[in-house]
Amino acid sequence: xxxxxxxxxxxxxxxxxxxxxxxxxxxxxxxxxxxxxxxxxxxxxxxxxxxxxxxxxxxxxxxxxxxxxxxxxxxxxxxxxxxxxxxxxxxxxxxxxxxxxxxxxxxxxxxxxxxxxxxxxxxxxxxxxxxxxxxxxxxxxxxxxxxxxxxxxxxxxxxxxxxxxxxxxxxxxxxxxxxxxxxxxxxxxxxxxxxxxxxxxxxxxxxxxxxxxxxxxxxxxxxxxxxxxxxxxxxxxxxxxxxxxxxxxxxxxxxxxxxxxxxxxxxxxxxxxxxxxxxxxxxxxxxxxxxxxxxxxxxxxxxxxxxxxxxxxxxxxxxxxxxxxxxxxxxxxxxxxxxxxxxxxxxxxxxxxxxxxxxxxxxxxxxxxxxxxxxxxxxxxxxxxxxxxxxxxxxxxxxxxxxxxxxxxxxxxxxxxxxxxxxxxxxxxxxxxxxxxxxxxxxxxxxxxxxxxxxxxxxxxxxxxxxxxxxxxxxxxxxx
Amino acid sequence: xxxxxxxxxxxxxxxxxxxxxxxxxxxxxxxxxxxxxxxxxxxxxxxxxxxxxxxxxxxxxxxxxxxxxxxxxxxxxxxxxxxxxxxxxxxxxxxxxxxxxxxxxxxxxxxxxxxxxxxxxxxxxxxxxxxxxxxxxxxxxxxxxxxxxxxxxxxxxxxxxxxxxxxxxxxxxxxxxxxxxxxxxxxxxxxxxxxx
Numbered sequence: 001x002x003x004x005x006x007x008x009x010x011x012x013x014x015x016x017x018x019x020x021x022x023x024x025x026x027x028x029x030x031x032x033x034x035x036x037x038x039x040x041x042x043x044x045x046x047x048x049x050x051x052x053x054x055x056x057x058x059x060x061x062x063x064x065x066x067x068x069x070x071x072x073x074x075x076x077x078x079x080x081x082x083x084x085x086x087x088x089x090x091x092x093x094x095x096x097x098x099x100x101x102x103x104x105x106x107x108x109x110x111x112x113x114x115x116x117x118x119x120x121x122x123x124x125x126x127x128x129x130x131x132x133x134x135x136x137x138x139x140x141x142x143x144x145x146x147x148x149x150x151x152x153x154x155x156x157x158x159x160x161x162x163x164x165x166x167x168x169x170x171x172x173x174x175x176x177x178x179x180x181x182x183x184x185x186x187x188x189x190x191x192x193x194x195x196x197x198x199x200x201x202x203x204x205x206x207x208x209x210x211x212x213x214x215x216x217x218x219x220x221x222x223x224x225x226x227x228x229x230x231x232x233x234x235x236x237x238x239x240x241x242x243x244x245x246x247x248x249x250x251x252x253x254x255x256x257x258x259x260x261x262x263x264x265x266x267x268x269x270x271x272x273x274x275x276x277x278x279x280x281x282x283x284x285x286x287x288x289x290x291x292x293x294x295x296x297x298x299x300x301x302x303x304x305x306x307x308x309x310x311x312x313x314x315x316x317x318x319x320x321x322x323x324x325x326x327x328x329x330x331x332x333x334x335x336x337x338x339x340x341x342x343x344x345x346x347x348x349x350x351x352x353x354x355x356x357x358x359x360x361x362x363x364x365x366x367x368x369x370x371x372x373x374x375x376x377x378x379x380x381x382x383x384x385x386x387x388x389x390x391x392x393x394x395x396x397x398x399x400x401x402x403x404x405x406x407x408x409x410x411x412x413x414x415x416x417x418x419x420x421x422x423x424x425x426x427x428x429x430x431x432x433x434x435x436x437x438x439x440x441x442x443x444x445x446x447x448x449x450x451x452x453x454x455x456x457x458x459x460x461x462x463x464x465x466x467x468x469x470x471x472x473x474x475x476x477x478x479x480x
Numbered sequence: 481x482x483x484x485x486x487x488x489x490x491x492x493x494x495x496x497x498x499x500x501x502x503x504x505x506x507x508x509x510x511x512x513x514x515x516x517x518x519x520x521x522x523x524x525x526x527x528x529x530x531x532x533x534x535x536x537x538x539x540x541x542x543x544x545x546x547x548x549x550x551x552x553x554x555x556x557x558x559x560x561x562x563x564x565x566x567x568x569x570x571x572x573x574x575x576x577x578x579x580x581x582x583x584x585x586x587x588x589x590x591x592x593x594x595x596x597x598x599x600x601x602x603x604x605x606x607x608x609x610x611x612x613x614x615x616x617x618x619x620x621x622x623x624x625x626x627x628x629x630x631x632x633x634x635x636x637x638x639x640x641x642x643x644x645x646x647x648x649x650x651x652x653x654x655x656x657x658x659x660x661x662x663x664x665x666x667x668x669x670x671x672x673x674x675x676x
Contacts, residue, residue, distance in 0.1 A: 217518075
C-alpha cells in the first residue's frame with residue numbers, strides 16, 4: 001500500500017535502492033567520517049581570505065573610510081554593490097525552502113537545507129557592508145530605535161535605509177529560525193547513531209531533546225508551513241526594500257518604478273546561480289548524486305533561464321523609458337553612461353548584458369541544462385553578471401549627475417575595498433565548509449518523507465499499478 | 481514525575497503501522513505515543529490527536545507585531561518628537577507599511593518558534609527517555625501505556641501478530657529532565673572512518 005501516488009512520468013527524486021536506514025547512512029556519512037584533504041585545503045583557503053578581510057576592515061575602522069576610494073560624487077561603490085549582491089544571493093535559499101514548499105514542489109527536499117544555509121551565510125556577509133560603511137562602526141547601534149539620552153532622538157521611520165535595517169535583520173532572524181527548526185529532527189538522527197561521546201553530547205544539546213513524537217511532528221509540520229507562508233512575502237519584501245534604497249531617490253537611473261520586481265527577479269537569479277555552484281561541488285565531494293540528481297540541477301537551470309529573461313526584459317524596459325520619458329538626465333544615464341560601449345563605464349553595462357541576458361539563453365536546450373560543466377560555468381558567469389548589474393546601477397548613476405562640475409574622476413577600488421569583499425567570500429565559505437562537515441547537508445527527514453513516492457526503486461512498483469487493468473486494480477484495492 | 485510501565489512495539493513500514501494503530505486502539509489500549517523518523521501524514525488523525533492551534537498563536541503574534549509597530553511609530557512621530565521631513569504629514573502611514581510588515585513577520589516567527597519549543601518541551605540540555613534509538617532512523621515505535629490489568633505478554637504477542645518486528649517492556653520516566661546524552665548506550669558499532 002502506498003500512502004501517496006506519484007506518476008511514473010516524473011523523474012525520481014532519489015536514485016538507487018534505498019531504504020530509510022540507507023538514507024540516514026548516506027547523508028550522515030560526511031559528519032561521521034574524517035574530512036578529505038580537499039576539505040582541508042578549501043577550508044584553509046577560506047580562513048586565509050577571511051583573515052585578509054578582517055585586516056582590511058581593521059584598516060578601515062582604524063584609519064577611516066578614506067581607506068576606500070569612494071569620493072564625494074561616488075559615495076556608494078563596491079561596498080553597497082557587494083551588499084546588494086550578497087543579499088540577492090540569499091534569496092534563492094528562501095525561495096527554495098518557502099515558496100517551493102507552498103507550491104508543493106517535491107524536488108526542493110534535496111537542496112533546501114544547503115540553500116537555506118547559503119541564505120544565512122550570505123545575509124551575514126551582506127550585513128557587514130552597510131555596517132562598516134557607516135565609518136564610525138562603534139555607533140552602529142544608533143540605527144536601532146530605543147529610548148535614549150539624546151533627546152530621545154529617534155531614527156527616521158520614513159527612510160528606506162531604516163526599512164532596510166528592519167528588513168535585513170528580520171530576514172536573518174526568520175531564516176535562521178526556519179533553518180534551525182528543520183535541523184532539530186536531523187540533529188536527533190545524528191545524535192542517536194553517534195558512536196563517540198563528544199558527538200553524542202553536542203548533538204544532544206543541538207537536538208533540543210527531540211524524540212520524534214507524533215504530536216511534535218504535527219506541530220513541526222504546522223510550524224514549517226506557517227514559517228514558509230511568512231517567509232514568502234518576507235523574501236519579496238526584503239529585496240523590494242533594498243530596491244527602495246535607490247528607487248525612492250531622485251537620481252536618474254535609480255528613480256524607477258520597476259525596481260522592486262526587477263530586483264526580486266535578479267535576486268532569485270543570482271541566488272540560484274550560487275546554489276548551483278555549491279550543489280555541483282557538494283554532490284561531487286560528498287557523493288550525493290543519488291539525492292541531488294540531474295533533475296534537481298535541471299529544475300534550477302529552468303529557474304535561471306526564466307529569471308534571467310525577466311531581468312533582461314527589465315533592462316530593455318529601462319532603456320525604453322530612458323527614451324520615452326524625454327527626460328534629458330534619464331536619457332543621458334541610460335543611453336550614454338550605460339548603453340554606450342565607449343563611455344567610461346560602458347564595459348560594465350555590456351558585461352552585465354552578456355552575462356545575465358545573453359548567456360543564460362543557452363538553458364533553453366535540455367542538453368545544456370543537464371550538463372554539469374555548463375551548469376557550473378554558467379553559475380559563475382551569472383554571479384559575475386549580477387555583480388556587474390549592481391555596480392552599473394550604483395556607479396553609472398552616481399558618477400555624472402546634474403552638475404558637471406561635480407562629475408567624478410574614474411572610480412576604481414582600493415586594495416582594502418577589494419580585501420573587504422574577498423573577506424566576505426572567506427566568511428561565506430568558512431561557514432559553508434563547517435556546515436558541510438558538521439550539519440546534515442540534506443534534510444534527512446524530508447527525504448524519507450518523499451522516498452516511497454519518489455524514490456527510483458519504489459517508483460518501479462508504481463509502474464505495475466499504472467499497467468494494471470482497471471478491473472484488476474479495482475479488485476485489488478476497492479473495499480467490498 | 482513518576483515512572484510508568486510501557487509496552488513498546490517497533491514497526492519498519494508505515495503501511496503496516498497504520499492498520500496496527502487502528503487495531504490497538506479498537507482493542508481498547510491507550511497509545512502513549514508513536515515515535516517516527518519523519519512526519520507521517522495522517523498518523524495524528526489515526527491516533528485521534530486534535531489539530532494543533534499553533535497557527536492561531538502565530539496569527540495572534542503577527543497582529544501583535546503590526547500593532548506594536550504602528551503604535552510605536554505613530555506615537556514617536558506625532559507625539560514624542562514630531563520631525564518636519566520635507567513638510568510632509570507627521571502621520572505618514574504609507575511610509576510605515578514596510579516596518580509594520582517586517583515586525584508582523586518577526587513577531588509571528590519568533591513567537592511561533594518559542595511556542596513550539598514550549599509546547600513540545602524542547603530546549604538545549606533537555607533530555608527525554610528514548611524508547612528505541614532507531615526511532616529517529618528507520619523504525620516507527622509505538623508505545624502503549626500499561627495499566628494494572630495489562631497483560632504485557634499478551635499485548636506483545638498482539639503487536640507482533642499485527643506486524644511489529646520487535647517488542648519489549650520498559651519502565652520509564654515520561655517527562656523531561658536536564659541531562660546529557662553521552663552516558664547513553666551506543667547502539668551502533670564504532671565504525672572505520674572513511675574520507676568523505
